[in-house]
Structure formats: structure tokens, C-alpha cells
Amino acid sequence: MTISKGASYSFIIVIGLGIAAAAAYAVFNELVFQPKEYKIFNKALKRIQDDAQVRVRIGSPITGYGQESRNRAARQRIPHRIWTDEDGVENIEVNFYIRGPQGAGKVFCRMFKDKVEKDWKFTSLIVHIMSPSPAQLLLESYVPT
Template identity: 75%
Template sequence: MFVAGYKIFNKALKRVQDDAQVRMRVGYPITGYGQESRNRAARQRIPNRIWHDEEGVEHVEVNFYIRGPHGAGKVFAEMFNDQADKQWKYTYLIVQIQAPSQAQLILESYLPSYNAAN
């Protein structure tokens, strides 16, 4: 995974760890890992996809698992490098809690601003 992929994974994991809804459902501390496996290398490999859209904006998508003392889930995140302020911003950050009870939490959702002058 490229540096951007690890950066996005770390930002998404931190955001998930800091979220009160997630902490309430799975407990704390929350760990993040790549795949459900006994193989350490598989757990450390974070599935990701890096691409540029038609306007040349870099996007990074990561999917990973989380586990806390009371439950577990899966995280789906996409971020893009905003060319206006050179900051990484979420397109979406979704946590699917799988245990103890199923739930889907949308922590971030980006809606681009509409400029009527264009």
C-alpha cells in the first residue's frame, strides 16, 4: 500500500476510535486490521484502491476490520485530496457493526457545495 493508503487508514481508524457511538457498541480500546485471518501478514495488509478522477483529484479507498472488547465490525472509507486547500477530506466513512448486534453508522458523508455562479 502506498503512503496515502496508510495515511487514510490511520485517519479513518482514529476517527472510528474517537466516535462515541462506535465505542458504545464495541467497547474500547478499538483495534483495526486488514483481514479476518490468523495469518499476521493478512491482518496487516489493508485492502485499498488509489485512483484519480476525471479532474485529476486523487482518491483513496480503504476497507478494514475493527475489534473492541465487546464487539467487532467493518469500516469502509474513501477520502480525496482537496485541491483547494490541499487537505484530505472524507467522501464517506461507514462502520458496519457486526457484533454484538448489527448496525450501520455513517460517521462522515461528503456533499460537494453547489456554486450557482457556474
């Protein structure tokens, strides 16, 4: 009876450790190995938050989110497209919404991974201000050679 009781406790402890390890892996994977689209989203949002033209039009602080929806999961999901061009350069395109205290807009961002510097660089960053008054701002424009 004692051996079976000890074995069942050991089994429960092993399962608990397995669940804890899976949770730790999920957190580590999310924080350290962030998907490309979120890295690009964060870089573009930082660039927009630092831009005086955007701050003047929609105010500060500026927040960014994936989709216009009341659904929290939809707001966290960033629409994106990843492809490799004919030269083997990796490209990514993200579209998301921004909001400030005085207005809102939509962002169209395209970046490429520089083969030499191994860093993501803007191809284009366009902010379409929808309110309070419509405007289109070209914050970044670059054609790789």
C-alpha cells in the same frame, strides 16, 4: 599478504556499511514516507476511536486491522483502491476491520485529496457493526463540489 588482508577487511566494512545504509533507508522510508493507504487507515481509525456511537457498541479500546486472518502479514495489509477522477482529484478507498472488547465491525472509507488545502478529506466513512448486534453507522458523508 598484508595488503590483501587490509583490502579484504575494507571490502567487508564497505559491505557492512551498505547493509546498514539499506536498513536505515527502509526504516526511514516506512516511517516518513508512509503509503497513502496507511495514512488514510490511520485517519479513519482515529475518527472511529473518537466516536461515541462506535465505542458504545463495541467498547474501547478499538483496534483496526486489514483482513480477518491468523496470518499477521494479511492482518497488516490494508485493502485499498486509488484512482484519479475526471476533475483530476485523487481518491482513495480503504476497507478494514475493527475490534473492541464487546464486538467487531467492518469499515468502508473513501477520501479525496483537496486541491486547495492539499489535505485528505472524507467522502464517506461507514462502520458496519457485525457483533454484538448488527448496525450500520454513517460517521462521515461529503460530496465535493
